[in-house]
Amino acid sequence: MSESLSLRDKYLALINEIVQATLKGKISSQGQVYQMLLKGVTVGTGEVFELVLSENLESTQQQVDAQTDEFKKAKATRSLRALKTIQTQWKQVEEQNKATESILSAAREITTAPENERLTIFLRVTDPNRKHPLNQKQLQQLAKSLQKNAETFKLDYLTEFAQGITRGISSWGKLQQHLISWMYEQNRASIGFGGIPGENGPWATWGKQVDGEFSKGLFNTLAKQESPVEFAQNHRSTGLSDWVELTLSLQYLQRGLVNWFDQQAYNVKAGSNLSISTFLTFSVIWSQLGNGFGADTSYGSAAWQIVLQILRNFSQRPYFPLYGGIFASFSGNYLKDALSYLDEPLQRVEGTQEKARILTILGYSQRALGQYESSVKFHQQALAIARNAEDRACEIANLNHLSRTYVELKNYTEAINNSQRALIFSRQAGDKISEANALANLGYSEVMQAQESEAEAESYEMAINYLKQGLNLSEKLGDLQSKGLCLSSLGVAYIVTEQASEAIKHLEEGFKTAQTSGDLYLQGLNLANLAEANYSLANFERATYTASLGMYILNQIASKEWHKPAKLLSILQNQLGEEGFKQSLGKNRPKIISFIGVDGYDYIPELIEEYRRNN
Secondary structure, eight states: OHHHHHHHHHHHHHHHHHHHHHHTTOOOSHHHHHHHHHHHSOTTOHHHHHHHHHHHHHHHHHHHHHOOOHHHHHHHHHHHHHHHHHHHHHHHHHHHHHHHHHHHHHHHHHHHSOGGGHHHHHHHHTOTTSSSOOOHHHHHHHHHHHHHHHHHHTOHHHHHHHHHHHHHHHHHHHHHTTTTGGGGGGGOSOOSSOOSTTTSSHHHHHHTTOOSHHHHHHHHHHHTTOOHHHHHHTTTTOOHHHHHHHHHHHHHHHHHHHHHHHTOTTOTTSHHHHHHHHHHHHHHHHHHHHHHHOTTSHHHHHHHHHHHHHHHHHHTSTTOOTTOOOBTTOOSGGGTTGGGGGHHHHTTSOSOHHHHHHHHHHHHHHHHTTOHHHHHHHHHHHHHHHHHTTOHHHHHHHHHHHHHHHHHTTOHHHHHHHHHHHHHHHHHHTOHHHHHHHHHHHHHHHHHHHHHTTOOGGGGHHHHHHHHHHHHHHHHHTOHHHHHHHHHHHHHHHHHTTOHHHHHHHHHHHHHHHHHHTBHHHHHHHHHHHHHHHHHTTOHHHHHHHHHHHHHHHHHTTOGGGHHHHHHHHHHHHHHHHHHHHHHHHHTHHHHHHHHHHHHHHHHHHHHHHHHHHO
């Protein structure tokens, strides 16, 4: 109690000192008040100061209201004005004190943590998802506090933390200057994360800027499109300071890219598509590092922790892709089968809205990979969590995805049932994007069911009508993902009903739409179906071109769907003969290279041969 009283007296004296100095003209700026408060109020005792200040404000306000003598009223008014200045500046001091207290608390937690929890605590206190995340200046203060503790308690690992933080911030300072320069190098046609291995693209550019050899090694691994899993396996004994440096470099890099892309709302090649790709790409890289280090190691566990931090941030973005999963900047062998890695960290999270949304992406991606049972499992999990979290948009999206996946499993009854529920719920909720997708899925499910039962042509009319409704709605909304799905579904419907010319028209437009939206899976499917439609019209050269591109793209994202265009190419090879097929492929060489490069073009015969060997 005595300590509280003495503190009250101290703060009463401080307030009176500032008020009197203001009235006498000795204080001429708010900055001076700020400095006096910063020096005079002890960190952690802000509540006592606020109480004393509040009492002063209240009593002085009463004096102003009650005073009838004009001279005394004017003096009280000036005192009240000085007190309000103190109140304004105190809010800023309080924020500074809270930050200082937070930094000291973080340093204390890291210093006293058991060895196997140090990285976990470091990542928790530096989590960018916190209400008041540490900025660069505060991180530098944390490094100083840790170094001071290292010297006081003779703890070398604290020095490593401090050095890693300092080097990580330094690396980011250099990376920041080259954040987007790679987009404009060598007349790049795309601004995704791909590129010729080791020659261009962001990782080669960024690898030249980072300080540490460990960070440089990972960036060069990514530039060569080699596996981060193997890189991590070969660097399990890397030092703590190197790991912290890499963590901060990658975290700042990812956030810097997202911030830049978010500001490009009217740039067709950038904007939200590349923000989405950035979130997914960095999640995958950390997932692969976690897999390489091993979940039972501190580095592996920490890598999974970072994945979840990224995905939690991503799931709250307005452009979170409930209807897409694999995007244009997901190119390169190092991302093959990548999204399957994200399953592991999610198993550590209880049911939350964020988890439901991330599971939605995984379900979509598993369907793209041909893992249909796994896709159903993810979407059913997401559906249950979304319902509990009352995330209606996510709930409807998973009904739509389940419908599409059940078609692949030839369970047309469940496919129709889920799309009908999605349609009803979307109309009840006024969710037009979900409605467009539900119409596309309902129409697609009914088309495929009619084909299975060998129904008459008129049986397709209602299904095609649903698809047209979905297309019209998606065009009105300007939603490219839904439009691409509707066009692709209509294309398939016209193939099934033997209207090849109509199919080609819709599939070509669907391919262009999928390119703009950045959905590689939908691009590959459209090309595969275009090949089938062109083949039915005996346009073998066009069929060769579209099948080759579709096969390559689907293979690159590890989708089993690549077998479909590979089978057609194998048939074409037999029909045209080896030489005739080479000529047909050669005529399209410039166009194919413009999409997938020389290496991609050279890989086409190898893929056909691989298909033949295994089928």
